[in-house]
Amino acid sequence: MITILPEFYDDFYCLADGCHHSCCKGWEIGIDPDTAELYQSLPDPLGEQLRSNIITSPEGNSFRLTADERCPFLRQDSLCQLILDAGEDILCDICTNHPRFFVMAGDIELGGAGLSCEKSVELLLAADTPLTFFRDDDGTALTFTQVLQLIGIIIPPNKLSFIPDISIPVNRSILDRLAETEAINEQWTSDLSSLRDELPLSADRLKKYAGEYDPRLFNRLYQYILYRQLCYADDFGIDRLTDYACLSAQYIFCAAALRGDLPEQIRRWSEQIEYCPENVELLLTETVSASYHL
Numbered sequence: 445m446i447t448i449l450p451e452f453y454d455d456f457y458c459l460a461d462g463c464h465h466s467c468c469k470g471w472e473i474g475i476d477p478d479t480a481e482l483y484q485s486l487p488d489p490l491g492e493q494l495r496s497n498i499i500t501s502p503e504g505n506s507f508r509l510t511a512d513e514r515c516p517f518l519r520q521d522s523l524c525q526l527i528l529d530a531g532e533d534i535l536c537d538i539c540t541n542h543p544r545f546f547v548m549a550g551d552i553e554l555g556g557a558g559l560s561c562e563k564s565v566e567l568l569l570a571a572d573t574p575l576t577f578f579r580d581d582d583g584t585a586l587t588f589t590q591v592l593q594l595i596g597i598i599i600p601p602n603k604l605s606f607i608p609d610i611s612i613p614v615n616r617s618i619l620d621r622l623a624e625t626e627a628i629n630e631q632w633t634s635d636l637s638s639l640r641d642e643l644p645l646s647a648d649r650l651k652k653y654a655g656e657y658d659p660r661l662f663n664r665l666y667q668y669i670l671y672r673q674l675c676y677a678d679d680f681g682i683d684r685l686t687d688y689a690c691l692s693a694q695y696i697f698c699a700a701a702l703r704g705d706l707p708e709q710i711r712r713w714s715e716q717i718e719y720c721p722e723n724v725e726l727l728l729t730e731t732v733s734a735s736y737h738l
């Protein structure tokens with residue numbers, strides 16, 4: 445099987461206690477069956493500590509989060525107690541792999557590092573050259589167009605890059621559309637609402653940002669967003685995928701224009717949309733009521 449990875453994949457490492465938005469907070473942490481079986485067999489005291497912090501539901505096993513939604517094994521200094529006590533091999537699949545993702549596009553595997561992680565965002569934005577990928581088996585470098593050719597997908601040249609739209613009605617319709625997604629937390633709802641309130645008076649800020657932003661970075665972002673969803677080309681059609689990537693990049697453009705801090709706007713969008721399969725599906729279907737289409 446051929447696996448494709450983005451150019452920066454091998455540079456990824458977890459920031460651990462240097463991370464401002466640990467993925468060990470605020471997320472449900474599912475435990476895969478093999479690891480759950482291992483945890484059941486471990487001797488005390490570690491085994492007992494693990495078993496008393498597992499919740500079992502019809503969906504499977506997960507860690508019992510603390511009242512402030514932290515992993516019970518995340519220490520106050522943001523290091524993982526399990527790794528410190530027993531090494532990385534004790535981690536469940538999701539903790540071992542996150543934020544790496546792997547999806548299948550036909551018989552080609554597409555991997556990457558997800559943008560809900562600030563280190564992944566940093567790596568994506570670290571270069572202003574066209575985004576490239578490589579084959580994991582022989583190291584061959586690939587442009588985004590060559591990745592598409594390998595998968596057998598054709599995208600018109602005008603949909604391979606991102607051009608921002610500074611019109612208030614377009615940006616308003618995007619914010620309205622994102623408001624239809626299931627919110628990851630109250631902060632997202634409140635931040636989206638304040639963006640919508642400010643938007644009518646933000647024409648100057650959008651125009652200013654359009655004069656300052658780096659189109660090369662936004663093209664990397666747009667193509668990377670699109671790349672992750674190429675597995676859905678058969679289900680939704682390529683036009684829906686490019687609409688989704690455009691809408692997402694446009695939202696990030698608007699949020700960065702009004703709030704600054706492009707990396708953080710990307711990370712927030714990713715945890716709200718990209719890491720919620722229901723929200724991705726909602727934005728990929730045509731049943732959403734907003735009228736925004738590029």
Ligand code: SF4
Nearest residue numbers: 458459463466467561
């Ligand atoms: S979000 Fe990224 S850098 Fe932060 S703890 Fe998770 S994997 Fe590490």
